[in-house]
Amino acid sequence: MEKIKYSELRSTPKLWSLLFILALFIGAAALTVLYIEHNGHIVTGMNNQIVWGVPHVFAIFLIVAASGALNVSSIGSVFGKQGYKPVARLSSLLAMALLMGGLAVLVLDLGRLDRLIIAMTTYNFKSIFAWNVLLYTGFLGVVAIYLYAQMARGVPSFALKTAGMFAFLWRLALTTGTGSIFGWLVARQAYDAAIMAPMFIAMSFSFGLAMFILVMIGTCIMTGRRYGTELRTRQARLLGLFVGVVLYFTLIKHLSNLYVNEHIEFEKFILLNGGIYTLLFWVGQVFLGGIVPLFLLFHPKLDRKRNLVLLAALLVVLGGLAQLYVIIIGGQAYPLEIFPGYEVSSSFYDGVINSYIPTSLEFILGIGGVALALTITIIGMKILRIMPTNLSDDNVDINQE
Amino acid sequence: MKSLTAILVILLSLFSFSALSQEESKISFSPKVPKAVGAPHPEGNEFMRINHPKLLLHDRDKALRLGDREIGNSLKECVACHAVEGEDKQPVTYEDPQYFCRVCHDFVAVEIDCFTCHQAKPDDSILQRLLLERPAPLKQSQAELDNYLQANEQ
Amino acid sequence: MKNFTSKHSKKNNQATITRRNFLNTGMAAATFSLATGVTLMAYASNNDKVSGKTSRWGLLIDVNKCKSDCNDCVKACSNENGWELSEENSKTDAQWIRKIDLKEMASGREISLPLMCQHCESPPCVDVCPTGASFKRSDGIVLVDKHICIGCRYCMMACPFKARSFIHEKVPESQKKSGSPRGKGVVESCTMCVHLVDEGGTPACAIACTQTGNEAILFGDLYDPNSEISIRLATYQSSALRDDLQLNPSIRYQNF
Numbered sequence: 001m002e003k004i005k006y007s008e009l010r011s012t013p014k015l016w017s018l019l020f021i022l023a024l025f026i027g028a029a030a031l032t033v034l035y036i037e038h039n040g041h042i043v044t045g046m047n048n049q050i051v052w053g054v055p056h057v058f059a060i061f062l063i064v065a066a067s068g069a070l071n072v073s074s075i076g077s078v079f080g081k082q083g084y085k086p087v088a089r090l091s092s093l094l095a096m097a098l099l100m101g102g103l104a105v106l107v108l109d110l111g112r113l114d115r116l117i118i119a120m121t122t123y124n125f126k127s128i129f130a131w132n133v134l135l136y137t138g139f140l141g142v143v144a145i146y147l148y149a150q151m152a153r154g155v156p157s158f159a160l161k162t163a164g165m166f167a168f169l170w171r172l173a174l175t176t177g178t179g180s181i182f183g184w185l186v187a188r189q190a191y192d193a194a195i196m197a198p199m200f201i202a203m204s205f206s207f208g209l210a211m212f213i214l215v216m217i218g219t220c221i222m223t224g225r226r227y228g229t230e231l232r233t234r235q236a237r238l239l240g241l242f243v244g245v246v247l248y249f250t251l252i253k254h255l256s257n258l259y260v261n262e263h264i265e266f267e268k269f270i271l272l273n274g275g276i277y278t279l280l281f282w283v284g285q286v287f288l289g290g291i292v293p294l295f296l297l298f299h300p301k302l303d304r305k306r307n308l309v310l311l312a313a314l315l316v317v318l319g320g321l322a323q324l325y326v327i328i329i330g331g332q333a334y335p336l337e338i339f340p341g342y343e344v345s346s347s348f349y350d351g352v353i354n355s356y357i358p359t360s361l362e363f364i365l366g367i368g369g370v371a372l373a374l375t376i377t378i379i380g381m382k383i384l385r386i387m388p389t390n391l392s393d394d395n396v397d398i399n400q401e
Numbered sequence: 402m403k404s405l406t407a408i409l410v411i412l413l414s415l416f417s418f419s420a421l422s423q424e425e426s427k428i429s430f431s432p433k434v435p436k437a438v439g440a441p442h443p444e445g446n447e448f449m450r451i452n453h454p455k456l457l458l459h460d461r462d463k464a465l466r467l468g469d470r471e472i473g474n475s476l477k478e479c480v481a482c483h484a485v486e487g488e489d490k491q492p493v494t495y496e497d498p499q500y501f502c503r504v505c506h507d508f509v510a511v512e513i514d515c516f517t518c519h520q521a522k523p524d525d526s527i528l529q530r531l532l533l534e535r536p537a538p539l540k541q542s543q544a545e546l547d548n549y550l551q552a553n554e555q
Numbered sequence: 556m557k558n559f560t561s562k563h564s565k566k567n568n569q570a571t572i573t574r575r576n577f578l579n580t581g582m583a584a585a586t587f588s589l590a591t592g593v594t595l596m597a598y599a600s601n602n603d604k605v606s607g608k609t610s611r612w613g614l615l616i617d618v619n620k621c622k623s624d625c626n627d628c629v630k631a632c633s634n635e636n637g638w639e640l641s642e643e644n645s646k647t648d649a650q651w652i653r654k655i656d657l658k659e660m661a662s663g664r665e666i667s668l669p670l671m672c673q674h675c676e677s678p679p680c681v682d683v684c685p686t687g688a689s690f691k692r693s694d695g696i697v698l699v700d701k702h703i704c705i706g707c708r709y710c711m712m713a714c715p716f717k718a719r720s721f722i723h724e725k726v727p728e729s730q731k732k733s734g735s736p737r738g739k740g741v742v743e744s745c746t747m748c749v750h751l752v753d754e755g756g757t758p759a760c761a762i763a764c765t766q767t768g769n770e771a772i773l774f775g776d777l778y779d780p781n782s783e784i785s786i787r788l789a790t791y792q793s794s795a796l797r798d799d800l801q802l803n804p805s806i807r808y809q810n811f
């Protein structure tokens with residue numbers, strides 16, 4: 001067993017063409033932002049009924065996944081699993097990159113992008129949104145220090161452990177804050193539930209690890225670095241566990257809603273007759289994003305082969321996007337109950353299921369955020385010693401405590 | 402040395418040419434500020450040139466947040482008194498480079514955001530009132546102004 | 556009926572941090588340094604000219620007097636404040652006030668009423684606003700400070716009454732009124748015609764409703780026990796929308 005060595009990614013045509021493609025996506029998103037800023041949000045599918053749309057689905061996915069991507073680091077330094085240490089640097093880098101991608105999308109969708117400085121200097125501390133501004137920017141700082149501690153020579157182990165612990169607690173706060181954006185909305189049938197915060201934490205574990213597996217295995221395939229079966233199997237099992245936990249929280253959320261009479265109509269909407277939302281819930285989130293990955297990851301005969309694990313991780317990501325689409329947009333599509341017990345009609349779409357047809361602009365903006373996160377990750381791996389040269393089983397003793 | 406002289410000559414000729422052409426079109430090196438309708442600011446134009454942003458920002462918060470509209474520096478009044486007529490004898494909007502605020506702000510390349518929301522054309526009723534009486538609060542000196550900006554609205 | 560005065564001595568919740576205010580005004584305020592250039596400042600409420608100790612503006616809407624085929628309050632609001640509802644952009648155009656037709660499912664009783672910002676005593680929109688642009692004046696009027704609104708739309712997610720609109724496109728000059736500035740990229744809603752109320756006037760919807768002869772909308776000071784609105788509230792049963800949320804709005808509905 002040799003010592004773990006980290007090295008920068010080498011300049012290969014493959015790497016540069018990948019960066020070029022990502023740059024195209026980012027460029028398209030930048031043009032889209034200028035276009036929306038110039039014309040106003042009228043050119044998007046968002047309206048006064050569906051005020052948060054596809055950009056927010058992508059942004060919140062990336063932010064949630066960011067805190068989850070840090071878990072691999074935390075397992076290494078906070079929970080002392082030595083086997084995860086070789087990939088801890090990538091985990092920290094990916095966490096920062098995903099957060100930056102998500103924040104970029106969130107911020108670029110603002111009605112007054114030119115007033116971003118106000119969001120940074122003027123706070124209403126009763127707003128969970130304002131807290132999140134601090135939690136998100138703070139996360140970048142905390143993880144940067146953590147990454148430095150992981151990479152620098154001669155950092156004492158207690159210092160690394162302290163930095164890791166701090167980052168872990170910070171990420172829990174961050175995801176709680178993100179979940180509470182919805183959990184604390186008293187007005188809407190779809191939200192206003194304390195379970196939102198822990199459910200978002202479970203989602204972050206699952207989405208973050210899925211993104212991590214995709215990036216790690218993807219990088220190893222692209223650069224030809226070796227990647228051991230045992231490490232993959234471990235992470236695949238962990239991902240399966242997290243997918244199960246998300247399904248559990250989803251089940252509990254809907255069961256408790258079904259028990260309360262005032263929420264039954266909303267539950268019927270999501271679970272039975274909500275059209276696209278029902279489809280995305282059952283097929284997207286539950287089947288493709290839940291049951292299929294569980295099958296792929298736990299079926300004894302499938303043996304967690306590389307491509308199957310990759311497929312499972314990809315499905316978890318897509319299922320996650322579907323889940324957030326149902327939560328964010330499905331939650332707004334269902335009308336506000338201002339007059340319980342009454343049939344309602346007005347010029348402002350009261351009492352009707354609100355329609356939302358996302359435009360390609362919104363997808364371009366959202367995908368641009370993903371591209372930005374991947375670009376930051378690749379550039380980080382290119383200029384810093386993030387990736388181990390050899391992750392084969394001989395080299396990584398995954399079972400070592 | 403030769404090349405330096407050449408550059409100097411070219412620069413000087415360019416300069417005199419532009420000065421000449423500006424003489425012809427009557428443009429000076431400072432912006433030509435349009436005349437206002439009502440009585441002049443008692444504080445003097447120089448005072449207003451320097452302090453109008455402070456007064457506007459301070460009084461906008463007073464009006465909006467505290468509901469105090471007995472203020473001397475309402476944007477509505479600025480707009481009414483300083484309206485500029487276009488070729489159609491109608492007051493121009495902010496879209497027009499002749500608009501009062503734009504004359505100087507374009508010159509110093511400072512963009513203002515007031516008229517994305519605020520009405521740029523004067524309100525007739527306000528203009529009529531302004532022609533009859535000047536708004537009261539006069540802050541003739543810098544010290545008086547600082548005092549005003551810092552005073553508690555008791 | 557809820558007692559409007561019960562909570563009124565509660566501290567004014569205008570909590571904003573702006574460097575400029577701090578540097579320039581130095582008002583009687585609690586200031587905390589957070590970081591360079593970032594300061595927390597809370598206005599002391601006794602500075603307010605329109606101090607909540609004297610008034611809280613409200614509307615009482617008598618549902619029985621409101622006619623289902625009458626839309627005059629909406630038209631008056633639109634004229635006064637500049638917003639216009641078009642056919643083609645009905646999903647994105649702002650609507651500060653709207654008429655709602657209701658049919659009680661149990662009894663079949665049909666009623667009609669106007670719905671606008673309810674000017675809550677504990678407004679969720681103010682709680683969630685990250686910059687403090689959404690705020691409540693000490694006289695109970697809930698407003699958007701469009702100077703510092705960044706257009707995040709969180710307040711629209713939080714409002715239980717769907718009272719707020721986001722401006723999705725450039726506002727033409729004809730839709731800006733001198734008392735009601737409007738512009739792209741920020742959120743807006745009913746201001747209870749604050750520009751008129753501050754000058755001693757009455758909101759446009761209430762004036763229009765009186766002119767129709769229906770007299771369904773009554774404007775007045777909820778803190779003044781001798782005002783007509785207070786007397787009627789003390790005499791007749793009235794209710795607040797979404798009373799379960801305990802937001803104690805300034806808009807009350809009679810016979811509903």
